[in-house]
Amino acid sequence: MKKVEVLSDKPALIERALQLTIAKMTNAIAERGVCTIALSGGSTPKPLYEAIAAQHLPWEKIHVFWGDERYVPPNHPDSNQLMARQAWLNRVNIPGENIHPIPTNEADPAVAARKYEEHLQAFFQTSGDEFPKFDIILLGMGSDGHTASLFPHTEALKARGLIAVGNKQEEPRITFTVPLINHARCVVFVVAGADKKAALAQVFAPDADDFNYPSRLIQPQGELWWLLDQSAGEELQVSTAAES
Ligand SMILES: O=C1O[C@H](COP(=O)(O)O)[C@@H](O)[C@H](O)[C@H]1O
Numbered sequence: 001m002k003k004v005e006v007l008s009d010k011p012a013l014i015e016r017a018l019q020l021t022i023a024k025m026t027n028a029i030a031e032r033g034v035c036t037i038a039l040s041g042g043s044t045p046k047p048l049y050e051a052i053a054a055q056h057l058p059w060e061k062i063h064v065f066w067g068d069e070r071y072v073p074p075n076h077p078d079s080n081q082l083m084a085r086q087a088w089l090n091r092v093n094i095p096g097e098n099i100h101p102i103p104t105n106e107a108d109p110a111v112a113a114r115k116y117e118e119h120l121q122a123f124f125q126t127s128g129d130e131f132p133k134f135d136i137i138l139l140g141m142g143s144d145g146h147t148a149s150l151f152p153h154t155e156a157l158k159a160r161g162l163i164a165v166g167n168k169q170e171e172p173r174i175t176f177t178v179p180l181i182n183h184a185r186c187v188v189f190v191v192a193g194a195d196k197k198a199a200l201a202q203v204f205a206p207d208a209d210d211f212n213y214p215s216r217l218i219q220p221q222g223e224l225w226w227l228l229d230q231s232a233g234e235e236l237q238v239s240t241a242a243e244s
Contacts, residue, residue, distance in 0.1 A: 003225050004238040006229070006236065007228065013229040029061050035136070036063045038066060064094070072104060116162075120132050144199060146215070147215040151166060185220075187218060
């Protein structure tokens with residue numbers, strides 16, 4: 001199931017992303033007693049995290065992971081973990097053990113990737129070829145069509161495990177792989193800004209190159225939502241009807 005919505009502006013986009021995220025969290029808790037959510041980084045989701053922090057939710061039933069991380073210490077201004085803690089997690093009464101950051105303290109990022117993979121397998125009690133099923137994976141998209149830290153024409157796009165080392169030029173990052181994302185129950189892209197328009201046209205084109213526009217590779221078994229603001233999505237032909 002793929003749904004695309006174009007919202008009038010960024011505040012409307014964040015409001016819709018909030019409504020959808022809360023609905024999916026609430027459903028997961030009602031159905032399975034717990035919600036597992038993976039967060040995106042970058043600049044777009046910060047107001048979404050601030051809005052989630054203002055909700056009354058059963059925080060002890062929510063487990064928070066990250067879909068990608070820059071390979072910097074957790075107190076570095078570029079850290080996706082730091083941004084989510086400041087905007088959301090430090091503001092609510094969520095137990096520390098429900099927060100599952102990507103480690104960035106190993107000399108070799110590949111070791112950190114393997115440790116996060118083991119952490120996921122232990123938490124979800126999966127092994128071998130089995131993939132965890134996240135209730136919600138939030139994603140952003142860069143103006144080059146990357147998502148998480150799956151950059152165009154990088155080895156990480158071909159990874160078949162859970163976690164890979166992604167590279168932005170020479171800079172290492174840790175990222176969920178395409179198959180891990182595609183096993184989610186619900187994937188929500190939240191994309192804002194006119195600089196995303198050209199890449200979005202390629203991501204939605206019937207015959208573009210998946211390795212040039214990695215967001216095309218995200219085709220989950222569960223729901224796929226693309227929430228766009230008007231400046232990003234104005235040239236796409238899509239319905240604006242809201243549902244959840
Ligand atoms: O580098 C990253 O960028 C994307 C998009 O970020 P945005 O600033 O354009 O919102 C993000 O989804 C990813 O998590 C992040 O590491």
